[in-house]
Amino acid sequence: MLRHLDIRDMLLIDRLELAFRPGLNVLTGETGAGKSILLDCLGFVLGWRGRADLVRAGASQGEVTAVFDLPPGHPARTLLDEAGFPVSDELIIRRVNAGDGRKTGWINDRRASGEVLRMLSELLVELHGQHDDRGLLNPRGHRLLLDAFAGVDLAPTRAAWAARRAARAALERAEAALAAARGEEEFLRHAVAELDKLDPQPGEEAELDTRRRAMQGAERIREDVARALQALGPEGAEGAMLDAARWLDGAAERAEGRLENPAAALQRALIELGEAVSGVEAALEAMDFDPRDLEATEERLFALRALARKHDVLADDLAGLADELRARLSRIDAGEGDLARLRDAVAAADAAYDAAAAALSQQRAAAAERLDAAMAAELAPLKMERAVFRTRLSEAEPGPEGRDIAAFTVATNPGAPAGPLDRIASGGELSRFLLALKVCLARGNDALVLIFDEIDRGVGGATADAVGRRLARLAEGAQVLVVTHSPQVAALGGHHFRVAKSVQDGMTTSQVTALTASQRIEEIARMLSGEEITPAAKEAARALLQV
Numbered sequence: 001m002l003r004h005l006d007i008r009d010m011l012l013i014d015r016l017e018l019a020f021r022p023g024l025n026v027l028t029g030e031t032g033a034g035k036s037i038l039l040d041c042l043g044f045v046l047g048w049r050g051r052a053d054l055v056r057a058g059a060s061q062g063e064v065t066a067v068f069d070l071p072p073g074h075p076a077r078t079l080l081d082e083a084g085f086p087v088s089d090e091l092i093i094r095r096v097n098a099g100d101g102r103k104t105g106w107i108n109d110r111r112a113s114g115e116v117l118r119m120l121s122e123l124l125v126e127l128h129g130q131h132d133d134r135g136l137l138n139p140r141g142h143r144l145l146l147d148a149f150a151g152v153d154l155a156p157t158r159a160a161w162a163a164r165r166a167a168r169a170a171l172e173r174a175e176a177a178l179a180a181a182r183g184e185e186e187f188l189r190h191a192v193a194e195l196d197k198l199d200p201q202p203g204e205e206a207e208l209d210t211r212r213r214a215m216q217g218a219e220r221i222r223e224d225v226a227r228a229l230q231a232l233g234p235e236g237a238e239g240a241m242l243d244a245a246r247w248l249d250g251a252a253e254r255a256e257g258r259l260e261n262p263a264a265a266l267q268r269a270l271i272e273l274g275e276a277v278s279g280v281e282a283a284l285e286a287m288d289f290d291p292r293d294l295e296a297t298e299e300r301l302f303a304l305r306a307l308a309r310k311h312d313v314l315a316d317d318l319a320g321l322a323d324e325l326r327a328r329l330s331r332i333d334a335g336e337g338d339l340a341r342l343r344d345a346v347a348a349a350d351a352a353y354d355a356a357a358a359a360l361s362q363q364r365a366a367a368a369e370r371l372d373a374a375m376a377a378e379l380a381p382l383k384m385e386r387a388v389f390r391t392r393l394s395e396a397e398p399g400p401e402g403r404d405i406a407a408f409t410v411a412t413n414p415g416a417p418a419g420p421l422d423r424i425a426s427g428g429e430l431s432r433f434l435l436a437l438k439v440c441l442a443r444g445n446d447a448l449v450l451i452f453d454e455i456d457r458g459v460g461g462a463t464a465d466a467v468g469r470r471l472a473r474l475a476e477g478a479q480v481l482v483v484t485h486s487p488q489v490a491a492l493g494g495h496h497f498r499v500a501k502s503v504q505d506g507m508t509t510s511q512v513t514a515l516t517a518s519q520r521i522e523e524i525a526r527m528l529s530g531e532e533i534t535p536a537a538k539e540a541a542r543a544l545l546q547v
């Protein structure tokens with residue numbers, strides 16, 4: 001609900017504070033008094049695109065503040081939360097128009113762009129007038145209005161559409177992947193055969209390289225080690241030392257003990273020499289290899305490295321590469337089976353969507369008949385009993401909300417061809433069509449503030465009374481603001497505001513006054529009789545107000 005509107009230095013308004021209430025709020029006043037200025041200011045604070053010269057002459061800037069009540073569950077709460085604005089039961093929107101044309105907006109004291117304001121306004125206010133291009137006259141919104149009237153649940157169709165899209169996307173990806181894989185199938189089969197033949201193992205390159213280096217080193221030093229063993233053995237140092245030991249042993253008895261220490265040292269040296277010989281023999285045995293082993297080791301090592309370079313991977317990654325290539329081959333081999341399964345899934349998803357869309361179309365067709373009947377009942381009291389309203393459904397491209405296009409058409413006279421609402425009806429007829437539609441489509445939802453700008457223009461008497469009663473009916477479930485020249489409509493308002501223009505010190509300004517019961521009699525009498533308010537006009541006003 002729009003609770004408060006504060007306007008400063010905008011057009012003909014220097015300072016104006018308005019407090020609106022639930023129900024039917026009517027604004028009246030003479031032509032040119034400034035009633036449309038209020039709508040211009042409200043549209044400005046809500047980010048609507050409109051006239052550029054809004055700042056009052058002589059003012060540096062203009063400013064409008066609108067305060068809305070947001071009950072729990074109001075859709076604007078979700079938008080505010082998603083946009084990062086604080087959410088509470090009170091929504092304050094303020095917008096400033098600088099003298100140079102720059103516009104700055106705030107939502108709950110945080111800067112907001114015009115685009116966010118416009119998005120928010122669609123959840124707060126709905127404007128209807130003779131030249132309405134934002135509401136019921138927009139053909140793109142007719143299906144949404146029909147769905148709201150029917151109370152359909154779009155969730156099953158949207159879910160079926162999402163499943164259909166997902167199934168088709170999965171099939172397309174599989175077909176593309178299979179086509180790409182088939183383009184490299186020959187390469188894959190050759191590469192896998194080559195890798196399988198070599199059968200590389202993780203860590204094998206390092207092991208082969210170590211073994212190769214060991215064999216290459218052994219080949220270089222083995223001859224020297226063999227010579228060393230020969231020099232140390234029986235024909236070398238060991239034999240000479242044994243001979244020396246025998247000679248010393250034979251001479252020891254005659255040496256009077258002088259050879260005991262040398263003989264003992266020689267025995268120790270023989271023991272150490274024996275250990276050295278054993279060690280050299282073991283080393284020589286370890287260096288003993290078949291030259292063919294070195295050749296085989298080198299061949300495998302070089303083969304591993306060559307294959308790694310070919311596939312631009314490390315030698316240790318060849319085993320993993322082989323697994324990956326085999327998996328790609330498996331996908332090719334299993335591709336046709338997967339495609340068949342995915343095609344079955346697409347067919348099932350298509351059938352589910354077709355069923356959901358068909359059920360939705362049936363609901364819309366039934367709702368269209370009910371809406372047409374309801375419109376006929378509403379048009380008769382509005383003196384349009386000869387007009388024919390029809391909701392036409394035609395097939396459209398499939399989408400998440402079915403495959404129907406809805407269009408509201410009218411024929412204003414019997415036998416006349418039906419056509420789009422905004423092309424067939426005249427201004428006064430269009431106003432009544434819009435009002436009848438709004439009454440039929442109303443669901444007691446107070447989320448939107450409904451504004452009707454002179455929607456009763458061109459009608460009077462009983463028709464104007466019928467218009468007013470329908471506006472009052474709408475106001476039972478929503479806040480309604482009506483700019484009107486009709487006394488019948490004004491008399492049915494729950495809250496009455498008069499817009500007047502005055503000149504002071506050469507400056508023209510507009511004022512808006514909330515009327516008391518006696519002031520309402522005066523205003524409605526003026527609307528009935530003109531400038532001179534007669535007693536008869538006052539009596540007629542009292543009769544309209546039923547006071």
